[in-house]
Amino acid sequence: MEKESRNIITIDIGGTNIRIGLIDSNGKIEKITRLKKPHIGEISELILSTIKTFFSKEELKNAELIAVASAGKVDNEKGTLKSSSIGKGVLPLGKDLKEEFSKDVILINDANAAAYGEFSKYRDRTNNLVYITISTGIGGGAVVDGRLLGAEINATEIGHIIVKEEDYHILCNCGFENHWEAFASGKGIPKFFKEWAKKKGINQGKSYTSAEDIFQAAKKGGSLEKRFLEKIGEYNGRGLSTIMALYMPDIVVIGGSVVHHNQKEILEPMIKNTEKHYKLPEIIITESGDDVCIIGAAMYAFDNLREKKYAK
Template sequence: MHQPGSAGEILEILRDGTPRTKRDLALLTGQARTTVAQRLAVLTDAGLVRETDEATATGGRPSAAYAFNADDKIVLAVDLGANHATCAVSDLFGEVLAHTTDAVPIAEGPQTVMGLVLDRLDALRSQVVELSVGPAVREVMAVGIGLPGPVAQDSGRPTSPPIMPGWDGYDVRRVLEERYGCPVFVDNDANVLALGERAVAWPGVQDLMYVKVATGIGAGIISGGRLLHGAEGAAGDLGHVYSAAAGERPCRCGNRGCLESLAGGMSIAATLTEQGIPAGSPRDVVDLVRAGNLESIHALREAGRAIGDVLAACTALFNPRVIVIGGEIVEVGEPLLAGVRESIYSRALPLASRNLRVTVAQSGALGGVQGASRMAIDAVFSAEHLDAALDRAPAAVG
């Protein structure tokens, strides 16, 4: 645990971008001004705080103000899905400065996918440096990455991921640490999407669920302002919850009756193909719905009802304020969303559902990298992590 009034705590205060005087910080932390001055000196030496040109008048001599120094540091972010890799560079406030997306199947394996990721991150980093105005962007403070499968929180390694052949136990964190020499933070893609959506659209909401409906189905759950990971990092694996609507349908996980076997994007495509409407992917389903195909619209509505049945139980357990539906299928999300709402509002008790918002994601294609960057920023600048880093190397945090 960090000490009250530590350098890490002071930086947490300054990260909102508002300059503050030593007096302000002493009042906020309950520490003496001499202690605050010592902490500010450490943060200034580490390049994380700067004295601003803005001085505040307090009735006497103007007092110097101090601000978070985000000018010459960047964060790298990666969002991997079943069939895409989005890479980005952000500033220390989580704003994306440059990004790129490649169509690459996660099933190609870690060597292929991570090789592509490293190439893209290197190129984006160089691009941002070349376009920098003022001090050159030099230091990569952290890397955040979301993976489409369960992630062990202690190691950052994928754990028996059903759609990621060859990735089980792969040391994603080590590969990125060796390239960039900074802390790396790894989580499930639905979790980083939840963080991105909350930052972009619901910054004041403390209880939110992000449900990703794409090739499969997963959820990121924020409760009391914190992500829920569970004992093995498998919290939010909605796709493999039993669904009565799925009956005895076989699931790729080996069980029968999983929600994903009926309502996942690939399963919807397979159902349509069985009906004589060729659809080989979630993208084909989206195209059919846009073309007005009634069978595909009906299939999405039924999938939404099944997802809503599961989310009604989640509403009773977690009592979220907002449920966000995202993922590739939600590009034409009205039939799906209508089914989800129908089931939730008919099954959940009024106490839990009367103020519940069920809506489509607003963070768009960059929601994953926005969430990954914010995950990395919040982690590397947490008081605990920062104080430990400053103790190890006072003038070089990272």
Template sequence: MHTSWNETMKHETRVCIAAADIGATHVRSTVFLDEGRCIAHRKEPLCRDGADGIAVTKQVIRMIEDVCAEAGSLPDAVGISTAGPLSAGKESIQSSPNMPYADIPLRAPLEAAFSCPVTILNDGSAGAYHEYRISAGQGCNNLVYLTISTGIGCGIISDGHLLEGAGGNAGEIGHICVDTVYNLPCGCGGQGHWEAYASGSGMPQFFRAWCGRQAPNLSEEPDVTAEALCAAARAGDREAMAFFRELAVINGRGLSTIIAAYAPEKIIVGGPVATENPDIIFAPALRHIDSYLPRPEITLGRADGMAPLRGAALFAGSVRTAKGHLFQDVVYRNLSTL
């Protein structure tokens, strides 16, 4: 933390919760004051050209400093939501398949920078916590929040409790095997993983592999993106529509595994790949869930990609500090306005 910034803020007495969401594509930061008002919000591309993961650490610290400076308050607690996997003790991000760094330190540098409690959650867990506490999952004690974005992950609420697992890494559902025919490589080093087919980063390679088997005469674009594929299907392109029919089978297998593993009452699907393409990604997948499984309620999230960030703030809000406030009660009032 810069001395000048700290000196400017040191006389502040209001309750302040800061949060950041570290994704494979973007970093978001925000801050809430006394009554749950969102005072400031930032979004930047993830730093991908640093010498090491400390470049991202510094980016997160700076972005939290910026929103707190705008709010005119030092943070009393900091909540972090991040793509995983997390190290033992949730100290750092380690070897994330969608980030170009072996290790991104979090807990120690953030605690040193802000001198307050720092809570860290896998982004799927943060999203699940948000949905359970203040959104579509309220009143549902067994739910899964699934995010389909640059990667794929999920968070689990089981019997009313957040299921984090060892190191906070429960819910790395993008790394279950869903296929042995194409056997596509995943960024984690495995093969046939759901993320390698259906995520924003994996969909283009699945399309290329699919073309090789199903449409060998199709002139493929080597730099095709998930967004372009969805647009082509929406415009009625026959090959793109056929590809998404096969992708729906893959997504159905993933959803079936979630149901078999966690027996949720509800699955809430978030992440821009799903929420921005409900007719192409979401609805077709539902038709391919194994018929023998009890079908939970499956809905799209309505948090516009903000569920993990809000969940990080809520989770940090469960920590009491020397100010004697229960932040959770503070944040609940107006957090949904962010």
């Protein structure tokens, strides 16, 4: 007799989009839909209505619980999310989901969800893994001795590692200066390019509004852009070196749109500027792409079913 599959309804609230899917206990996405994220006041309503229409009655009935991944701080006691990506307020999504569907809900920070999902793939090879995402911002999560650090708040705020050397004053989204994210994230790269070129006296009238434009110019042979990306590589190397000093992972998994679109330009200088200081871990590009958080949230939820760390 074939064993009945176990499934969890999983939600990932990203910076731009919301993903809602049905994921099995092996991390396989059975079905998924992607939605444009609305204003904070409409997020809960959109998610609730989508769950009702996207899943069949049988799928809703058989789902063991609901897992939610979101940037920022999650509070399973109160069933709330708080993040700059969903506005200044607090979103009681866990509470709303529990009341609407009469199912337990587990909330997890999205970067930690991604770290846990990647760890679930490689747990037979290591108990120590770090996940890094370089996208609009820089974030990540760490599993040390088989345990996820800071399962609710993102205790491994790696994007806010200080990487300053030269006399730059680049403001991070958090309000402080010279964090890794301020220099090397998708949002930070064009701002840093402007300051870097100005300080070097080599602007040549060039200005960029997106990181991808800089990468494309470098790929086409732009010498100025190539020099700039070497500097980005130094900062990425400092960030990874700090992670090595803090956690000494055996495996580092890297994801995020900036990396996926520019693997060679990101990884080669990052590795070169890290191996000067530390023995390199195994470095892997996630195979889950943009679904890394939604898969990770499901795997974390499955592994924590017995502990019942649910939103109230």
